[in-house]
Amino acid sequence: MQAFQFRNPTHIVFGEGKASQAGELVKQYGGKTVLLVYGSGSVKKSGLYDSVVKQLGEIGASVHELPGIEPNPRLTTVNRGIDICRTNGVDFILAIGGGSVIDAAKAVAAGVPYEGDVWDFCTGKAVIQDALPLGTILTLAATGSEMNGNSVITNWEQNLKRSFGSPHTYPVFSILDPTLTYSVPANQTVYGSVDIMSHVFEQYFSLTENTPLQERFCESILQTVVENVEPALANPSDAAARSNLMWSGTMALNGGLISVGMANDWASHMIEHEVSAVYDIPHGAGLAIIFPNWMKYVYQERIDRFVQYAVRVWGVDPTGKSDDEIALAGIQATRDFFNRIGAPSSLAYYEIGEDKLDRMAEEAVRYGVIGSFKRLDKADVRAILQLSL
Amino acid sequence: MQAFQFRNPTHIVFGEGKASQAGELVKQYGGKTVLLVYGSGSVKKSGLYDSVVKQLGEIGASVHELPGIEPNPRLTTVNRGIDICRTNGVDFILAIGGGSVIDAAKAVAAGVPYEGDVWDFCTGKAVIQDALPLGTILTLAATGSEMNGNSVITNWEQNLKRSFGSPHTYPVFSILDPTLTYSVPANQTVYGSVDIMSHVFEQYFSLTENTPLQERFCESILQTVVENVEPALANPSDAAARSNLMWSGTMALNGGLISVGMANDWASHMIEHEVSAVYDIPHGAGLAIIFPNWMKYVYQERIDRFVQYAVRVWGVDPTGKSDDEIALAGIQATRDFFNRIGAPSSLAYYEIGEDKLDRMAEEAVRYGVIGSFKRLDKADVRAILQLSL
Numbered sequence: 001m002q003a004f005q006f007r008n009p010t011h012i013v014f015g016e017g018k019a020s021q022a023g024e025l026v027k028q029y030g031g032k033t034v035l036l037v038y039g040s041g042s043v044k045k046s047g048l049y050d051s052v053v054k055q056l057g058e059i060g061a062s063v064h065e066l067p068g069i070e071p072n073p074r075l076t077t078v079n080r081g082i083d084i085c086r087t088n089g090v091d092f093i094l095a096i097g098g099g100s101v102i103d104a105a106k107a108v109a110a111g112v113p114y115e116g117d118v119w120d121f122c123t124g125k126a127v128i129q130d131a132l133p134l135g136t137i138l139t140l141a142a143t144g145s146e147m148n149g150n151s152v153i154t155n156w157e158q159n160l161k162r163s164f165g166s167p168h169t170y171p172v173f174s175i176l177d178p179t180l181t182y183s184v185p186a187n188q189t190v191y192g193s194v195d196i197m198s199h200v201f202e203q204y205f206s207l208t209e210n211t212p213l214q215e216r217f218c219e220s221i222l223q224t225v226v227e228n229v230e231p232a233l234a235n236p237s238d239a240a241a242r243s244n245l246m247w248s249g250t251m252a253l254n255g256g257l258i259s260v261g262m263a264n265d266w267a268s269h270m271i272e273h274e275v276s277a278v279y280d281i282p283h284g285a286g287l288a289i290i291f292p293n294w295m296k297y298v299y300q301e302r303i304d305r306f307v308q309y310a311v312r313v314w315g316v317d318p319t320g321k322s323d324d325e326i327a328l329a330g331i332q333a334t335r336d337f338f339n340r341i342g343a344p345s346s347l348a349y350y351e352i353g354e355d356k357l358d359r360m361a362e363e364a365v366r367y368g369v370i371g372s373f374k375r376l377d378k379a380d381v382r383a384i385l386q387l388s389l
Numbered sequence: 390m391q392a393f394q395f396r397n398p399t400h401i402v403f404g405e406g407k408a409s410q411a412g413e414l415v416k417q418y419g420g421k422t423v424l425l426v427y428g429s430g431s432v433k434k435s436g437l438y439d440s441v442v443k444q445l446g447e448i449g450a451s452v453h454e455l456p457g458i459e460p461n462p463r464l465t466t467v468n469r470g471i472d473i474c475r476t477n478g479v480d481f482i483l484a485i486g487g488g489s490v491i492d493a494a495k496a497v498a499a500g501v502p503y504e505g506d507v508w509d510f511c512t513g514k515a516v517i518q519d520a521l522p523l524g525t526i527l528t529l530a531a532t533g534s535e536m537n538g539n540s541v542i543t544n545w546e547q548n549l550k551r552s553f554g555s556p557h558t559y560p561v562f563s564i565l566d567p568t569l570t571y572s573v574p575a576n577q578t579v580y581g582s583v584d585i586m587s588h589v590f591e592q593y594f595s596l597t598e599n600t601p602l603q604e605r606f607c608e609s610i611l612q613t614v615v616e617n618v619e620p621a622l623a624n625p626s627d628a629a630a631r632s633n634l635m636w637s638g639t640m641a642l643n644g645g646l647i648s649v650g651m652a653n654d655w656a657s658h659m660i661e662h663e664v665s666a667v668y669d670i671p672h673g674a675g676l677a678i679i680f681p682n683w684m685k686y687v688y689q690e691r692i693d694r695f696v697q698y699a700v701r702v703w704g705v706d707p708t709g710k711s712d713d714e715i716a717l718a719g720i721q722a723t724r725d726f727f728n729r730i731g732a733p734s735s736l737a738y739y740e741i742g743e744d745k746l747d748r749m750a751e752e753a754v755r756y757g758v759i760g761s762f763k764r765l766d767k768a769d770v771r772a773i774l775q776l777s778l
Contacts, residue, residue, distance in 0.1 A: 001629070001632045001633070001636070002404070003403060003404025003405065003407065004401075004403050004404065005400070005401060005402050005403070006400075006401040006403070007398065007399070007400040007401065008397065008398075009396065009397075009398040010396070011394070011395075011396040012393075012394060012395040012396065012649075013394050014392060014393050014394070014395070014649065014650065015391070015392025015393065015650075016392065018392065209629075210629040210632065210633070212612075212613050212616060212617075212633060213609055213610065213613040213633060213636055213637055213640065216605075216608075216609030216612065216613065217606060217609055219605075219609075220602055220605030220606055220608075220609055221602065223601075223605065224601050224602040224605065227601060228601075240390070240598075240599040243390045243599065243650075244390070244599070244601055244602060247390070247602055247649070247650075248602055251602065257646075260401075260403065260636070261403065261404075261632075261636075
């Protein structure tokens, strides 16, 4: 285990019907002039939007809006939000949606008090020093953005998808109401679940020695997701399955609690970001395609971790098998599971061919080699993308 | 899973040598006039005390002291600390020690701004509205007090041991340096480890349905403690074992993260508190005596959880066994483990006989029946104590 620091102050309010506490929570955390950030309008159809606006009226808050956040939220939209905040003296941001909406809201929150271009936080040109307070009402189990300081933004003009993270952009509160996810379409349930598992993979496949508790926390989440995706798909209103997926998503990436003191990898995310930045495919779908190929490409770097993964998470019987066979059986079980729940297994699904692989590989290593489990250069990334065709 | 709220703002700084950051952390969190709280003086022998005093000098803080915190910290000592704070305008409390020292420091922190008797927080007569900021340097893996708002105080005059918990008494920071636990005596390592496991038991043995992730988190901690106690006893400077025990202790009771949405029990703790309040025995030793007897007394309330415990934590082979046999094998494995690491198994070890069992049983249910896995009345508590003789 390595030295680490951990602090996660987000106030979680979890349970059926808890969105009715949005107004009082905004008030508790000092919101008077609020920017509502949301996506395509499903929150209007569900009645959630009307309920929140009513609650904000009841606490006497004035409300401004940034609707239309894209699935891969765009810098142009973030900048529009920053302008609205500055023009209207917004002092609190309330995001209603999934990870994309929350990520966009974080970028707005950090951008308002910053005089330069908010993209500077994604390129490393500047570090976030301050941000508006942010609350969230989560409507999709996926990114964990509801309990961390991370955000991923797409600069569509430059075909770049980049992330930032800061202690200043942790939500002050997040409302987790599993019933809000009952209406999530099947494919989004699938992609969200793949995203959760992928967040765990990025932390679990680590070269750091002596982290037995962290490894087991990771395996706990993986097993829980695996058990609950199919029930949620079979019955979208399965309260148990939806609750378990939602809490698993939050725990998978809540400021790194499950992997404190471990080197993380994140190469697969960086590779996927290049694919979505060019082809605008769903993040979770891209991860389902890429991750098993990353696994095959790197597993021999530390085969014991992949053996442990196969045995503990997938119940692979090790009897009479070599480590190689056990590890590969675990990777195959991952691919089989993704297939079974309906996630795509190749870039061909999105009619993506070889033509831009070089460009994506080059962009992925723009700041140097990526990953820590195995350090990947351009040729490695190209090879993993090639395996994913 | 039930509805829940969770918020844990404690800033953890974990790693070898991190006590050297105490001064800068006190400064970061605004401490200028500091009360140092510590125990019997082992922190002086180790040089930790001198280092901290030097660091506080370097940040220009003035220092006052509350030494001599007892293993079961006493109300009279807490009141002495409150007086020192008021007389000297203390604005920050720094606890250096294990759970008892931190618990005492929390009571002082909450008592300073309160006009009444700090014991009111333990009896429920008053609720904490404010507290001085508190930092900790942990020297024993055990109670989790370094990352929660709980405290247990003994009123020796009345032979009462009572607890309080508040969002205001979470430490603002806690330094977790595993090397500080290398010099912990074997029996304290054992009792601390039993305490960690007991905290998990209180949360894991629950009637709440549909909490698979929480159950696995609990099992993760139990397995990690079981694997690491004996290596730590065999080689007190085993960095891996000490790190794993320390982080397990913090995770076992960090504001209830591992059991969000679950009914907790805590009856065994309440029973043990009555024993220590009368006989002043180590808390972890009392738990080692009582917990397996509580298990035997209650397991039929929900045998599936005890079956799961036996199989997943202790690797009991269920083949050809009845649920009853599996559950009892898990309980026996618990007792065997406690015996193996040198924890006592009966009250007779402390020459405690029948004479005060009635009084302790009566006191345990002073506010009504206790526990939630099985609601225990006076006769039940008496029976569990009888089994523990």
